Amino acid sequence: MEKLKIEGGHPLKGTIKVSGAKNSAVALIPATILADSPTIIEGLPDISDVRTLQELLEEIGGSVVFQDGEMRVDPSGMVAMPLPSGRVKKLRASYYLMGAMLGRFKKAAIGLPGGCHLGPRPIDQHIKGFEALGAKVTNEQGAIYLRADELIGARIYLDVVSVGATINIMLAAVRAKGQTIIENAAKEPEIIDVATLLNNMGARIKGAGTNVIRIDGVEEMSGTQHTIIPDRIEAGTYIILGAAAGDGVTVENVIPLHMESLISKLREMGVPITVEDESIYIGKSDKLRAVDIKTLVYPGFPTDLQQPFTTLLTRAEGSSVVTDTIYSARFKHIDELRRMNANIKTEGRSAIVYGVTKLQGAKVKASDLRAGASLVIAGLMAEGITEVTGLDHIDRGYSDLVEKLTGLGAVVWREKMTEEELDQVKNT
Numbered sequence: 001m002e003k004l005k006i007e008g009g010h011p012l013k014g015t016i017k018v019s020g021a022k023n024s025a026v027a028l029i030p031a032t033i034l035a036d037s038p039t040i041i042e043g044l045p046d047i048s049d050v051r052t053l054q055e056l057l058e059e060i061g062g063s064v065v066f067q068d069g070e071m072r073v074d075p076s077g078m079v080a081m082p083l084p085s086g087r088v089k090k091l092r093a094s095y096y097l098m099g100a101m102l103g104r105f106k107k108a109a110i111g112l113p114g115g116c117h118l119g120p121r122p123i124d125q126h127i128k129g130f131e132a133l134g135a136k137v138t139n140e141q142g143a144i145y146l147r148a149d150e151l152i153g154a155r156i157y158l159d160v161v162s163v164g165a166t167i168n169i170m171l172a173a174v175r176a177k178g179q180t181i182i183e184n185a186a187k188e189p190e191i192i193d194v195a196t197l198l199n200n201m202g203a204r205i206k207g208a209g210t211n212v213i214r215i216d217g218v219e220e221m222s223g224t225q226h227t228i229i230p231d232r233i234e235a236g237t238y239i240i241l242g243a244a245a246g247d248g249v250t251v252e253n254v255i256p257l258h259m260e261s262l263i264s265k266l267r268e269m270g271v272p273i274t275v276e277d278e279s280i281y282i283g284k285s286d287k288l289r290a291v292d293i294k295t296l297v298y299p300g301f302p303t304d305l306q307q308p309f310t311t312l313l314t315r316a317e318g319s320s321v322v323t324d325t326i327y328s329a330r331f332k333h334i335d336e337l338r339r340m341n342a343n344i345k346t347e348g349r350s351a352i353v354y355g356v357t358k359l360q361g362a363k364v365k366a367s368d369l370r371a372g373a374s375l376v377i378a379g380l381m382a383e384g385i386t387e388v389t390g391l392d393h394i395d396r397g398y399s400d401l402v403e404k405l406t407g408l409g410a411v412v413w414r415e416k417m418t419e420e421e422l423d424q425v426k427n428t
């Protein structure tokens with residue numbers, strides 16, 4: 001196991017390139033199950049979630065080649081192999097195997113997913129959707145068993161706006177008989193990306209990106225070629241980093257439309273930003289103003305950027321209130337930021353950040369993916385050396401992190417953990 005060491009205080013300058021979107025990748029890869037011939041996906045990030053999904057597709061008999069960001073999946077040898085445990089627990093998005101396998105095989109057995117611990121993350125809306133399509137769903141010893149004689153299109157109203165449920169129902173419904181209508185659907189860009197791939201495979205989906213999605217089921221789907229969208233959360237992380245510790249940073253391979261809520265908030269703080277067609281430039285900002293943020297479903301402020309943004313707020317003058325309306329317990333990074341001298345109080349679903357504080361290097365632990373991102377930003381802002389453990393979380397979502405940061409002039413490196421450190425981490 002490794003830790004990340006960061007020597008803070010070096011002003012970051014230059015260009016950083018964003019990779020393909022994790023939250024698209026993890027749905028596009030399972031979607032390849034639905035075709036009867038190979039699909040090629042280009043621009044995938046080299047992150048552990050993608051590698052784990054590759055292994056899961058191989059486990060069910062798929063033939064997968066992943067090289068230089070391009071994945072070719074041949075689904076012809078796949079079978080409805082149960083996956084009740086093991087790798088499925090390493091990531092959240094293994095739940096997409098339920099929708100895709102149900103769509104193709106009319107049956108699936110998939111263990112309950114893992115992913116970041118952010119408070120309860122039920123999948124009742126996914127199950128409600130599968131049942132509406134005619135599947136019998138049971139939960140046996142921590143795995144979900146799904147079986148249908150046939151899938152029949154239905155009208156499904158989501159009680160909660162859910163990215164995962166919207167995509168999962170789409171995956172199952174594309175090969176159902178007749179029309180499915182998903183009402184109160186989530187509108188995230190990743191949903192449009194997945195619908196684009198599915199439509200190019202022969203599906204008939206209309207309305208992805210709005211809150212009503214109509215799907216006319218088809219009998220057959222075939223392989224295609226698809227280029228993934230850029231990762232708006234990775235982009236947001238580097239934009240926040242540019243505002244926190246930059247001296248002129250350009251973030252490349254961005255769809256600026258996806259970044260509007262973040263850009264507005266940064267401008268409100270006084271961060272100089274120039275938006276180009278496919279890149280965003282963040283100028284050096286000496287003084288920042290405190291702002292309040294509330295996470296919401298897209299196009300609101302993304303919960304996945306709440307933790308990195310909280311770190312930035314330690315540099316702003318005054319008190320800022322950060323409220324997470326999506327998850328009840330997405331504040332595990334706060335204790336770690338406090339170790340680094342941040343002055344932050346939590347109250348229920350809100351954190352109050354009092355600035356300005358100068359962060360100090362410390363030994364900290366990433367409890368989840370974006371907690372990790374927030375601590376890396378903190379380390380780059382801080383005086384002295386910061387050591388971040390829990391890199392397995394960060395590796396789920398950030399490809400080539402050390403190389404990308406080094407390219408901006410950051411002094412950051414990975415180091416093997418000693419036996420003593422491993423014991424300490426195990427006991428905390």
Ligand SMILES: CC(=O)N[C@H]1[C@@H](OP(=O)(O)OP(=O)(O)OC[C@H]2O[C@@H](n3ccc(=O)[nH]c3=O)[C@H](O)[C@@H]2O)O[C@H](CO)[C@@H](O)[C@@H]1O
Pocket residue numbers: 023026092093120121122123124125126127160161162163164165186303304326327
């Ligand atoms: C792999 C992936 O794409 N992960 C993203 C996805 O997670 P995920 O798809 O798991 O998140 P959802 O959009 O489903 O969750 C949103 C909210 O709805 C609740 N809910 C969800 C489903 C359900 O059946 N019942 C229910 O109550 C959740 O507990 C949460 O409070 O969207 C989240 C919200 O933008 C992001 O933080 C994650 O990065």
Ligand SMILES: C=C(OP(=O)(O)O)C(=O)O
Pocket residue numbers: 022091092093114115116304369370397
């Ligand atoms: C919460 C996240 O991921 P996941 O849903 O995969 O756990 C995230 O990407 O911030």
